[in-house]
Every structure is written in structure tokens, then in C-alpha cells.
Amino acid sequence: MTTAALAPILEADRMEKRLLSRLIDHRVLQHPDALSDERLMDVLLQRRFISMIFTPVYDMGIDALSTQAALDVAREIVREEYPAGKPSHREDLIRDLVALGATKHQILACRPTPSTTSMLVETLELMGEAAAGGDEVRVLGMLRFWGEVVVAVEYGQFWKALAPHFSTEERPSRFYQTHHRHDGCEPLATASAKTHSGRLGVCLRELLITPNTADAVSQLEARIVESRLRFYDQFLDS
Numbered sequence: 761m762t763t764a765a766l767a768p769i770l771e772a773d774r775m776e777k778r779l780l781s782r783l784i785d786h787r788v789l790q791h792p793d794a795l796s797d798e799r800l801m802d803v804l805l806q807r808r809f810i811s812m813i814f815t816p817v818y819d820m821g822i823d824a825l826s827t828q829a830a831l832d833v834a835r836e837i838v839r840e841e842y843p844a845g846k847p848s849h850r851e852d853l854i855r856d857l858v859a860l861g862a863t864k865h866q867i868l869a870c871r872p873t874p875s876t877t878s879m880l881v882e883t884l885e886l887m888g889e890a891a892a893g894g895d896e897v898r899v900l901g902m903l904r905f906w907g908e909v910v911v912a913v914e915y916g917q918f919w920k921a922l923a924p925h926f927s928t929e930e931r932p933s934r935f936y937q938t939h940h941r942h943d944g945c946e947p948l949a950t951a952s953a954k955t956h957s958g959r960l961g962v963c964l965r966e967l968l969i970t971p972n973t974a975d976a977v978s979q980l981e982a983r984i985v986e987s988r989l990r991f992y993d994q995f996l997d998s
Contacts, residue, residue: 768974773947775978779985788992793921805870821903824891830963852935875994882987900964901977906984908957915940
């Protein structure tokens with residue numbers, strides 16, 4: 761790839777790094793191990809609703825994709841959510857929450873707060889806008905950043921507080937630690953097939969051929985981060 765072709769990709773990576781720093785600097789994510797057990801559980805129970813719209817968001821993206829390579833990757837990622845003959849990722853999430861001290865009734869009785877509901881609607885609107893506009897760059901950007909990169913960063917931060925509750929052999933984390941690893945946070949310039957974000961990043965990188973397309977991705981990512989910051993604001997002490 762020529763220097764000129766690489767320039768918008770490197771700029772997109774720089775912007776993404778700044779945006780992720782803003783997310784990590786949020787007090788809830790910066791020191792999750794300082795949260796009380798009750799407050800941390802509140803965060804995780806509400807965070808579960810974001811996980812629950814993962815497949816619908818991906819399905820919206822798949823409906824709008826036309827590049828075969830991108831379609832193949834997105835379809836494979838969705839299928840991995842429901843491995844044949846094994847618990848789905850949502851079931852793994854329930855298992856981890858129970859291991860952390862939640863009761864099944866507590867999990868099932870939980871309802872999204874107004875702030876969580878607003879963020880879920882914003883997410884669907886963001887993907888809807890990209891899909892309806894036939895903008896494959898923004899669709900792929902949404903799948904990669906919202907569905908993989910941000911998730912890996914969040915669970916990486918939460919793991920500081922969650923790790924003591926799990927052991928590698930006797931009681932492993934089947935959801936949080938696994939998603940932190942396989943979602944990944946690979947920069948676009950060096951994206952590979954090692955993680956979900958990398959696989960989508962390889963497809964997205966091929967489309968970032970002008971500064972305009974890179975700017976569109978960065979603007980989308982900024983909106984995703986703003987939405988996620990508002991979600992975490994609800995857990996700050998007044």
C-alpha cells in the first residue's frame with residue numbers, strides 16, 4: 761500500500777485511539793475495581809442489554825453489505841454467537857453473572873433504565889442510518905467499532921474487577937474474558953485475522969481510500985463513544 765493510500769487509514773487510527781482514551785477515562789471504566797459490588801452488578805446488568813442487541817445490529821449490517829468478503833466475516837461472527845450444541849454467548853453471559861453473585865431472578869427481572877433504553881435506540885438508529893444510506897464504509901465501521909472494538913476495551917477494563925471472581929480451571933469466565941480476547945482492538949493499519957475487529961478491519965481498510973471515507977468512520981465512532989459515555993454517566997454518584 762502506498763504512503764498516500766495509507767494516510768487516511770493512519771489518521772482514522774489516530775482518531776480512534778483518542779476516542780477510546782475518552783471512553784477508558786470515564787470514571788466507571790477507569791476504576792471498576794473501586795465500585796461497590798452492588799454498583800458493579802448494576803452496571804453489568806444494564807450492560808447486558810447492549811449484548812442483547814448485538815445480533816439485531818449485525819443482521820441490519822448484513823442486510824446492507826454487498827462486498828462478499830465483508831458478508832462472509834459478518835455472517836461467521838453472528839454464527840459464532842450460537843455455536844452448535846453449546847450454550848449461546850448470551851447464555852454464557854448469564855452464567856458469568858451468576859458466578860459473580862447475581863441470581864437468575866435478579867437478572868431476568870432487571871429492566872433497562874431510561875438511559876440504557878435511549879442508548880439502545882441510538883445504536884439502532886446509527887446502524888439504520890448507515891444501512892439505509894447504502895454506506896458500506898459506515899456499516900462496516902459500525903460492526904467493527906461498536907460490535908467489537910468498544911466491547912473488547914470495556915471488558916478489558918471490567919476484567920480488573922471481575923478477575924478475582926473467576927479461576928482458570930475451576931470456574932472460568934466464559935463470557936467476559938473470552939470476549940475481551942476474541943473481539944480485540946486491532947488498529948486498521950495492522951488489522952489481521954486474529955480477532956473479530958481485525959477481520960472486519962481488513963475489509964474496512966480496503967474501502968478507506970480517501971480522507972472523506974476515513975472522516976465518515978471517525979464521525980460515526982465519535983457518536984458511538986458519546987452514546988456509550990452517556991450510558992456510563994448514569995452510574996456516577998450524584
